[in-house]
Amino acid sequence: MKKLSIICICFILINFVSYNKCKAQGEKPYVIILSMDGFRWDYPEQANTPNLDYIEKIGDRADASIPCFPTKTFPNHYSMATGLYPDNHGIILNNFYAPDLDRYYSIGDSKAVTNPDFYFGEPVWVTAEKQGVKAASYFWVGSEAPHDNIFPTYYYSYDETIPFENRIDGVIDWLKLPEKDRPHLIMWYIEEPDSKGHDVGPNDSEIISMIEYLDSLVGVFNTKINELPIKNNINIIITSDHGMGKISKERVVYLYDLIKQEWYEHIDGGNPVFTIEAKDEYYNTLYNVLSSVDHIKIWKKNELPERLHYGFSVRVKDFVVVADSSWSIWKSSKKISYSGGAHGYDNANKDMHAIFYAYGPAFKNNYKHHAINNIDIYPLICKILGIQPQDVDGKLDNIIPMLDKSD
Numbered sequence: 001m002k003k004l005s006i007i008c009i010c011f012i013l014i015n016f017v018s019y020n021k022c023k024a025q026g027e028k029p030y031v032i033i034l035s036m037d038g039f040r041w042d043y044p045e046q047a048n049t050p051n052l053d054y055i056e057k058i059g060d061r062a063d064a065s066i067p068c069f070p071t072k073t074f075p076n077h078y079s080m081a082t083g084l085y086p087d088n089h090g091i092i093l094n095n096f097y098a099p100d101l102d103r104y105y106s107i108g109d110s111k112a113v114t115n116p117d118f119y120f121g122e123p124v125w126v127t128a129e130k131q132g133v134k135a136a137s138y139f140w141v142g143s144e145a146p147h148d149n150i151f152p153t154y155y156y157s158y159d160e161t162i163p164f165e166n167r168i169d170g171v172i173d174w175l176k177l178p179e180k181d182r183p184h185l186i187m188w189y190i191e192e193p194d195s196k197g198h199d200v201g202p203n204d205s206e207i208i209s210m211i212e213y214l215d216s217l218v219g220v221f222n223t224k225i226n227e228l229p230i231k232n233n234i235n236i237i238i239t240s241d242h243g244m245g246k247i248s249k250e251r252v253v254y255l256y257d258l259i260k261q262e263w264y265e266h267i268d269g270g271n272p273v274f275t276i277e278a279k280d281e282y283y284n285t286l287y288n289v290l291s292s293v294d295h296i297k298i299w300k301k302n303e304l305p306e307r308l309h310y311g312f313s314v315r316v317k318d319f320v321v322v323a324d325s326s327w328s329i330w331k332s333s334k335k336i337s338y339s340g341g342a343h344g345y346d347n348a349n350k351d352m353h354a355i356f357y358a359y360g361p362a363f364k365n366n367y368k369h370h371a372i373n374n375i376d377i378y379p380l381i382c383k384i385l386g387i388q389p390q391d392v393d394g395k396l397d398n399i400i401p402m403l404d405k406s407d
Contacts (some may be wrong), residue, residue, distance in 0.1 A: 059359025
């Protein structure tokens with residue numbers, strides 16, 4: 001069983017007093033949301049995470065944050081930002097061809113990432129800015145592209161070489177700005193433990209070490225927050241875009257070994273989920289061949305289960321192909337398959353679920369909530385900041401029990 005350190009216990013007591021004082025003062029709230037990519041819902045039970053443990057004591061923890069399908073990074077970060085399913089916000093995969101634009105979107109292509117034509121919906125930083133609330137983004141997906149010609153007041157172009165500690169300092173620096181310049185919404189991002197999870201899988205000792213390192217960063221961040229004069233007004237959300245599943249070199253399906261190049265126009269995506277645009281004359285052939293393959297599931301566009309909320313966007317191709325849990329799909333057997341971890345599976349797969357913690361004056365103390373949908377985060381942020389949300393897929397009712405009823 002985990003034990004809280006004396007330092008953590010002291011911090012808990014300080015925060016109980018501070019947050020109650022904040023409510024009495026009635027000052028303008030702040031929301032800071034951190035996403036640690038690929039932080040699976042159960043990692044805190046596998047590792048020593050005293051800082052997340054004390055957040056659970058002084059705030060809220062959901063059983064999990066359920067990502068949207070497909071359980072990939074860019075679709076889900078933009079779902080958290082907009083409150084929309086990927087079908088509705090346009091980022092349907094990490095990499096895809098958009099026939100409405102006759103252009104390709106790729107997470108590694110800066111021209112695509114910064115092109116507003118790829119993004120639908122209104123991200124929460126734009127909702128805030130339109131209503132007089134300054135916002136900031138430290139590498140959140142979508143913030144490098146304008147919406148209605150609006151950017152966050154402060155933002156950075158993604159640079160994975162920036163140390164995580166520097167990102168903490170950058171967020172704190174924003175909160176030290178003069179009040180008139182200070183953002184009240186800050187969204188920031190760390191690309192671990194996703195990278196490590198891909199390398200070694202979700203059950204390796206190296207992932208445990210990474211989780212414990214990230215937890216220590218959460219402790220550093222919380223300490224710096226608690227040193228600020230405005231600490232009593234700050235609400236913090238710590239979450240992730242998806243989880244991670246174990247894969248093996250022995251559990252692989254190769255598309256190019258099954259279908260011929262002349263059968264299709266486009267294949268978008270990456271392990272373990274693809275969408276395929278068939279040539280008209282080979283539509284049935286392609287579907288029939290892949291339907292007979294073990295360890296993968298193929299759906300026709302518009303025929304995916306309703307619970308996935310996916311398949312009606314013009315950017316989704318004729319067929320959606322997904323590997324079974326722990327299996328991989330690669331295009332070519334010439335590419336070396338790998339062991340380690342993957343995500344992108346059906347979001348009913350619990351391995352794909354992520355963490356959700358929150359604390360601050362808006363939240364209850366020591367409250368455990370059932371699993372939430374990550375699209376509910378957008379209306380939650382709007383509620384705390386007192387701004388009018390857009391009409392979105394996310395539902396405040398699903399998540400509002402976390403909030404202190406006195407707010």
